[in-house]
Amino acid sequence: MKDELESAARDLRLADERRFFTASRRDRFKCVLRTSAFCLLTSALLVAGCASRVNTIVEEGNYRTYEHVFTEDAAETVRRMAERSCAIKKQVAMKTSSTCSLQRCTTHYQCMDPADAERHK
Numbered sequence: 001m002k003d004e005l006e007s008a009a010r011d012l013r014l015a016d017e018r019r020f021f022t023a024s025r026r027d028r029f030k031c032v033l034r035t036s037a038f039c040l041l042t043s044a045l046l047v048a049g050c051a052s053r054v055n056t057i058v059e060e061g062n063y064r065t066y067e068h069v070f071t072e073d074a075a076e077t078v079r080r081m082a083e084r085s086c087a088i089k090k091q092v093a094m095k096t097s098s099t100c101s102l103q104r105c106t107t108h109y110q111c112m113d114p115a116d117a118e119r120h121k
Contacts, residue, residue, distance in 0.1 A: 054078055059085065062111040064093070070100050078107050086111035094120060 054077050058065040064082050068074035075098075082093035091111040098107040112120070 054081065057106070062086075062089075062091070064109040064111070066107050066109070068105055068107065070103055070105050075105065075107065082109035082111075092117045 054066060054068040054074055057067050064085060066078040066081065068078050079093070079095070082095075086093040086109070089111060092114050093109045094112050094117050096108045096110050098105055100106075
C-alpha cells in the first residue's frame with residue numbers, strides 16, 4: 001500500500017513536470033508569475049505579523065523593559081505581560097516610564113509589593 005502511494009505521488013510529480021516543460025512559453029511565465037506573487041504575498045504577511053510583535057528587552061530582578069509598536073493595543077499587551085510576570089512573584093507591576101517615537105515605544109515596569117505600589121500611586 002505504501003509503495004503504491006509513493007508510486008502514485010511520483011507519477012503526479014512527473015506529470016506536473018512534463019506539463020510545465022511541454023507547456024508554451026507564455027503558460028510557463030504565468031505559472032512562474034503566480035508562484036512569485038504567492039511568495040511575495042506570503043512574505044508581506046509574515047513581515048506585517050512581525051511588525052506588531054512585542055519584544056522583551058530586559059527582564060532582570062524586579063525590572064522589566066519592553067519594546068513594542070506605538071499602538072494602544074501593543075501598550076495594553078505589554079501591561080498584561082508585565083502584570084503576569086510580576087504576579088508569579090506575588091507582586092504588582094508599576095509602570096515607571098515610557099518613551100516613544102512615531103513608530104516604536106520602550107516601556108519600563110518594576111515589580112513591587114502591593115503595599116509599596118499603593119504608596120507610589
